[in-house]
Amino acid sequence: MSGELKKLRLDGWKSIKHATLELRRMNVLIGANGAGKSNLISFLRLLHEMTEDRLQLFVGKSGGADSVLHYGAKTTPVLEASLDFETVSGHGRYLMRLTFAAVDRLVFSEERLEYERPEVIRPEFIEGKGNAESAVNRFASEDNVPARDTHNFLAGCRVYHFHDTSDTAKIRLTGYIQDNRTLAPDGGNLAAFLFALKQVRPHSYRRIVGTIRQVAPFFDDFDLAPLKVNANSILLDWREKGNDTPFGPHQLSDGTLRAMALITLLLQPEETLPSLLVIDEPELGLHPFALGVVASLLKRTSYHCQVIVATQSTTLLDHFDPQDVLVVQRRGQASEFERLDEEKLREWLEEYQLSELWEKNVIGGGPV
Numbered sequence: 001m002s003g004e005l006k007k008l009r010l011d012g013w014k015s016i017k018h019a020t021l022e023l024r025r026m027n028v029l030i031g032a033n034g035a036g037k038s039n040l041i042s043f044l045r046l047l048h049e050m051t052e053d054r055l056q057l058f059v060g061k062s063g064g065a066d067s068v069l070h071y072g073a074k075t076t077p078v079l080e081a082s083l084d085f086e087t088v089s090g091h092g093r094y095l096m097r098l099t100f101a102a103v104d105r106l107v108f109s110e111e112r113l114e115y116e117r118p119e120v121i122r123p124e125f126i127e128g129k130g131n132a133e134s135a136v137n138r139f140a141s142e143d144n145v146p147a148r149d150t151h152n153f154l155a156g157c158r159v160y161h162f163h164d165t166s167d168t169a170k171i172r173l174t175g176y177i178q179d180n181r182t183l184a185p186d187g188g189n190l191a192a193f194l195f196a197l198k199q200v201r202p203h204s205y206r207r208i209v210g211t212i213r214q215v216a217p218f219f220d221d222f223d224l225a226p227l228k229v230n231a232n233s234i235l236l237d238w239r240e241k242g243n244d245t246p247f248g249p250h251q252l253s254d255g256t257l258r259a260m261a262l263i264t265l266l267l268q269p270e271e272t273l274p275s276l277l278v279i280d281e282p283e284l285g286l287h288p289f290a291l292g293v294v295a296s297l298l299k300r301t302s303y304h305c306q307v308i309v310a311t312q313s314t315t316l317l318d319h320f321d322p323q324d325v326l327v328v329q330r331r332g333q334a335s336e337f338e339r340l341d342e343e344k345l346r347e348w349l350e351e352y353q354l355s356e357l358w359e360k361n362v363i364g365g366g367p368v
Helices: 037-051 055-061 135-141 145-155 191-202 202-215 252-266 289-299 354-359
Strands: 004-013 016-024 026-031 078-087 090-101 105-116 124-128 158-160 217-222 230-234 238-240 276-280 307-308 325-331 334-339
Touching: 004 037, 016 037, 026 276, 026 354, 037 055, 037 135, 037 145, 037 158, 037 276, 037 307, 055 105, 055 325, 078 145, 090 145, 105 145, 135 145, 145 158, 158 325, 191 217, 202 217, 202 252, 202 289, 252 276, 252 289, 252 334, 289 307, 289 354
Parallel strands: 026 307, 026 325, 158 276, 276 307
Antiparallel strands: 004 016, 004 078, 016 334, 078 090, 090 105, 105 124, 217 238, 325 334
């Protein structure tokens, strides 16, 4: 495991005015529509984009700096965040302040990293400001150990959402066969990723196929190979049981395609998992039995990397422990995050499931 985010303090991002989150290995976000779950997820996506020197591009695609700052730049001119995290070589605390600037941008008015390693008596510091992109990237390229570990940790904050399964979605189209290092956030390179696993990690591939068969009994195996007309391209072809005729990705239902992507994501080799795996609404289009399988895989994956899941599914929620759950609520103009306390809910849980307490608004997270 390349790292674990212990604590996140975030001020001034979209609906999040002030928030402090203590994070565990498994974290399930629940809440009403518009409560702020997606806003937290978008900030975690920003962390990854920073490591690719795409901060300004990400802010621009999000509507500009004035759109992502809490109630606009006039109300909130500065976004501030601090992250406490652990890596294999030490403990880090990363602080950034991003200030509204001309042409609707965010620039670093302060960037600070404090890093403690067992073999170093005093904490190591890195500071930067006035940059359009993160200074951590620059120091990491110079093989500065704290900056490199921090860069790798932030780069490992990966957000996945398999919402788009339309006819023109990348997951249904031909893809570049060498695009196989990591599964794309939208699953668009699923065929190439699975093909590579089949070649170099056949055990992982067989485990993925076997699990897909549990949720799609008609499915036999994938039929993956470079296209004869273009050896650099590949398509997510597959076969059904008792039939040798190959089928294409357009002959899979939306739910089956999402299940395939989710199972592949969660059953990939442990060493290729990101440091922080974030999944937005994994329940879309899935049968309740499939949700049970996904919940089991999510809990298994949390032993190997940190997991954050945002869900609206009561069925999925019931597969987790209360202490795994963070309730997101909108109070006035700000989102608030509160982790459930199992001890306080003990009497309720003797008679009700978590989903029922959510529906009754006992634990909050409802529309009122």
